[in-house]
Amino acid sequence: xxxxxxxxxxxxxxxxxxxxxxxxxxxxxxxxxxxxxxxxxxxxxxxxxxxxxxxxxxxxxxxxxxxxxxxxxxxxxxxxxxxxxxxxxxxxxxxxxxxxxxxxxxxxxxxxxxxxxxxxxxxxxxxxxxxxxxxxxxxxxxxxxxxxxxxxxxxxxxxxxxxxxxxxxxxxxxxxxxxxxxxxxxxxxxxxxxxxxxxxxxx
Amino acid sequence: xxxxxxxxxxxxxxxxxxxxxxxxxxxxxxxxxxxxxxxxxxxxxxxxxxxxxxxxxxxxxxxxxxxxxxxxxxxxxxxxxxxxxxxxxxxxxxxxxxxxxxxxxxxxxxxxxxxxxxxxxxxxxxxxxxxxxxxxxxxxxxxxxxxxxxxxxxxxxxxxxxxxxxxxxxxxxxxxxxxxxxxxxxxxxxxxxxxxxxxxxxxxxxxxxxxxxxxxxxxxxxxxxxxxxxxxxxxxxxxxxxxxxxxxxxxxxxxxxxxxxxxxxxxxxxxxxxxxxxxxxxxxxxxxxxxxxxxxxxxxxxxxxxxxxxxxxxxxxxxxxxxxxxxxxxxxxxxxxxxxxxxxxxxxxxxxxxxxxxxxxxxxxxxxxxxxxxxxxxxxxxxxxxxxxxxxxxxxxxxxxxxxxxxxxxxxxxxxxxxxxxxxxxxxxxxxxxxxxxxxxxxxxxxxxxxxxxxxxxxxxxxxxxxxxxxxxxxxxxxxxxxxxxxxxxxxxxxxxxxxxxxxxxxxxxxxxxxxxxxxxxxxxxxxxxxxxxxxxxxxxxxxxxxxxxxxxxxxxxxxxxxxxxxxxxxxxxx
Numbered sequence: 001x002x003x004x005x006x007x008x009x010x011x012x013x014x015x016x017x018x019x020x021x022x023x024x025x026x027x028x029x030x031x032x033x034x035x036x037x038x039x040x041x042x043x044x045x046x047x048x049x050x051x052x053x054x055x056x057x058x059x060x061x062x063x064x065x066x067x068x069x070x071x072x073x074x075x076x077x078x079x080x081x082x083x084x085x086x087x088x089x090x091x092x093x094x095x096x097x098x099x100x101x102x103x104x105x106x107x108x109x110x111x112x113x114x115x116x117x118x119x120x121x122x123x124x125x126x127x128x129x130x131x132x133x134x135x136x137x138x139x140x141x142x143x144x145x146x147x148x149x150x151x152x153x154x155x156x157x158x159x160x161x162x163x164x165x166x167x168x169x170x171x172x173x174x175x176x177x178x179x180x181x182x183x184x185x186x187x188x189x190x191x192x193x194x195x196x197x198x199x200x201x202x203x
Numbered sequence: 204x205x206x207x208x209x210x211x212x213x214x215x216x217x218x219x220x221x222x223x224x225x226x227x228x229x230x231x232x233x234x235x236x237x238x239x240x241x242x243x244x245x246x247x248x249x250x251x252x253x254x255x256x257x258x259x260x261x262x263x264x265x266x267x268x269x270x271x272x273x274x275x276x277x278x279x280x281x282x283x284x285x286x287x288x289x290x291x292x293x294x295x296x297x298x299x300x301x302x303x304x305x306x307x308x309x310x311x312x313x314x315x316x317x318x319x320x321x322x323x324x325x326x327x328x329x330x331x332x333x334x335x336x337x338x339x340x341x342x343x344x345x346x347x348x349x350x351x352x353x354x355x356x357x358x359x360x361x362x363x364x365x366x367x368x369x370x371x372x373x374x375x376x377x378x379x380x381x382x383x384x385x386x387x388x389x390x391x392x393x394x395x396x397x398x399x400x401x402x403x404x405x406x407x408x409x410x411x412x413x414x415x416x417x418x419x420x421x422x423x424x425x426x427x428x429x430x431x432x433x434x435x436x437x438x439x440x441x442x443x444x445x446x447x448x449x450x451x452x453x454x455x456x457x458x459x460x461x462x463x464x465x466x467x468x469x470x471x472x473x474x475x476x477x478x479x480x481x482x483x484x485x486x487x488x489x490x491x492x493x494x495x496x497x498x499x500x501x502x503x504x505x506x507x508x509x510x511x512x513x514x515x516x517x518x519x520x521x522x523x524x525x526x527x528x529x530x531x532x533x534x535x536x537x538x539x540x541x542x543x544x545x546x547x548x549x550x551x552x553x554x555x556x557x558x559x560x561x562x563x564x565x566x567x568x569x570x571x572x573x574x575x576x577x578x579x580x581x582x583x584x585x586x587x588x589x590x591x592x593x594x595x596x597x598x599x600x601x602x603x604x605x606x607x608x609x610x611x612x613x614x615x616x617x618x619x620x621x622x623x624x625x626x627x628x629x630x631x632x633x634x635x636x637x638x639x640x641x642x643x644x645x646x647x648x649x650x651x652x653x654x655x656x657x658x659x660x661x662x663x664x665x666x667x668x669x670x671x672x673x674x675x676x677x678x679x680x681x682x683x684x685x686x687x688x689x690x691x692x693x694x695x696x697x698x699x700x701x702x703x704x705x706x707x708x709x710x711x712x713x714x715x716x717x718x719x720x721x722x723x724x725x726x727x728x729x730x731x732x733x734x735x736x737x738x739x740x741x742x743x744x745x746x747x748x749x750x751x752x753x754x755x756x757x758x759x760x761x762x763x764x765x766x767x768x769x770x771x772x773x774x775x776x777x778x
Contacts, residue, residue, distance in 0.1 A: 075280035075687070077546060077578060077605050078636075078662070080337065082363040082391065086496055 260301025273313035299326035320345030324352035332358035350376035368394030415439025429458035440470035469493035476504035486511030522556035529561035533568025559586035587621025601636035623648035650677020671695035693720030719751030725778035
C-alpha cells in the first residue's frame, strides 16, 4: 500500500531488482548519514537547498525510528568534552537497569517436567534459598532436600549451580554475595549423580 | 579633575573595580590614561589575539594579575580543530620580560605547554596563584615545576583541563617548607597522587580553605585529610567508594562532623547512594553543591539529600533528579541563585528526565534565581512565559532542549513567544542560549528587548538573514555572538560591519556565509581578523582556489590591534 506508492513515486526501477531482506513490497528503512562523512557536514541536511532548510529541521526524520538510530551531531548537545568523557552514561544506565530488574535464574530439578525461575536478590542467604526451593519443588519430591551442604540423607539430591565460567558447583561453598554474583542457573540433582559429586568432594 | 595631584586621582581610580570603568577613564585625557595605566593591577584580556602580549606588558608595567582567554567558546564542543591556536607561551614570555612582579595568572581555553609552566615557575619570584580552566597541552611534569619553584604559592586551581599523566611525583615536589597553600584543586587529574605526601602537605598548610581532590583519592585518605583540615570551606571529594559498614566510612562521618566551616561540596564521583548520609550533618551549612559528576545517585536519594540543604545558593546536578526532585529543590532551597541541570543520558536513549515542569517548579519556589543552565527533553511557551514572570532577575539564561529544532510539544509552535517573554521580563539579561524550534521572530524580540545582552548563542534557529540582522542592529551591548547551523548568509554578515568592532568576536559555523562574503568583510574592516577555518580532513581535498561562492564551514571574526596572527595552522586562512 504505502510502500508500493513510494516505489512508484521514486521512479527508481532498479529497486524492484535490488536484493534486500524483508518481504517484497516492504521498504527497508534508509540509514541516516553519519555526520563524519563529507556529504553531511551540515548536520543531517539531506539537500543543500536553502528553502528546504527553512522548512525542515534536522532530526525531524527520527520520529518513527528507535532512539538508538538517532545520529550524533558534532558538538551536540553542547557539553564540554571533559564532562562528556567523565562518565559513560549508557553503561551506568545498563547497570541501573540490572539493579532494578533483579537477578533471575532458572531452577531445574532432574525429572521435573518444567523449570522455575527465582530472583536471587530476594533471599538473604542460603537457608532462605533452600527453603524457597523446597517449597517450589515439593510436589516433585518424596523427601526433602537436606539443609546441610546440599546433600540429603533420604532421596539423595543436591542443589548445584552453574557459575559464570560454565562450571557445575555445589551450592553453599562460597559466601552468599559471591554466590549471587556468579550464579547463572540452579540445578537440583538427584540420585547417583549426587553420589558422584560427593565422592569427588572428598577425594 | 586634572588639577588634583596624581596620587589623588590614582586613589580615586582604586574605587573602580570593573575593567570597563578603568578602560573608560583611561580615554578621558592623557593624564588620566597615564595614571590609570601605571596603577592598574588587574588586567583582563578576553581574546589572546586581540592584542600583542608585549603591548599589554608595556602599557601596564605594574600588573599583578593577568587573565587571558584563548579559543572561542564553541571549542568546548569540539567545533574548533585541535591545533587552532591559543598558546600561552608568548604571554608568559612577555610577562617574564615586562612584568616580573606578576603574582597571579588565569588562563582559559588555552594551550599551555610544560615549557611555559617551567618558564612561569622560574620567572616570577612573587608568584602566588595559577588558575587554568579548560586548558590542555601540559603534563604533570609542568605541575612538578610549579610545585618545586613557586615559593609562597597560595593557589593552584586546575579546572576541567586535559592533563597528561606522567606520574604521581609532582605533588611531592612541594617542598617541606611550603606552608602557604590556601587553595588546591587537582580534581581533573586522572592519575594517582602520593597520598602520604598529600596528607602531609595539607597538614602543614594551615591556611588551606579550598581542597578539591581527584578521583584517585580513596575514602580512607579523605578521612585522614579531613581530620587534619577541619577549617576547610570548600571540598571536592575523591571517589567516595566505600562500603558503608567499613571503618573508614565511620571515620569519615566523624571527620565531616568536625568540619564546621564547610560551605561547598563537589566530587562524589562513584558514591553509592547510601553513603550520602555521611554528609547530612554538613548540608544545612552548604551554599554550593555540585553533584553533576555523580551519575549513580538517582532522584530519590538526591531528594533525601537536598531536603537538608536549605541555605543552598548554587546547585549543579544531573537530570536524574527529575521534575519531582526539582520540585523538592524549589520548596527547600529558597536562597537558590544558580541552577545547572546537566544531561545524564547524552544520546537520548532513556526516558525523559526533566521537562518544562521542573523548570516551572523551580521558578515558583526560587525567586532569587538569576543564573540557569538547563538541559531538558522538551519545553513549552507557556512554561517559559511563567518562568519569565516568576524570575525577572535572570542575568544568565541558557536552555538546551536536547532535540535540536523541537517545537512546543503542546501546541507544535516554535518557542519564539517563550523566549520573547524571557527577554522582555529579564531586563538585566547578559547571557542567553537558545534552543528548540525558533523562527526569525525570536530574534526580533531579542533585538528589541535584550538591551543588556552581551553574549548570545544560537543553534539550529531562524529562517532567513533577517534573524541575524535584528540582533546585530538591536543589541547594543552585544560582545559575543556565536551561531551554528542556522540559515544566515552574506547579506546578514555584511549589513552592519561596524558592529563587529564593538564586539569581541563573532563565530559562525555551518551557516550560509560564503568565502566571498568573508573576503568582503575583511576588505571593509582592516581591524578585524576574519578567520576561515577549514576542517582538516577536507583541506587536502579542497581545490587550490575555491570559488567565492563556496560556503564557509567555520568562520571566526574578532577585532584586533595585532593584525593577522603568525601562529595560525595551515587549515586556518586569515583574510
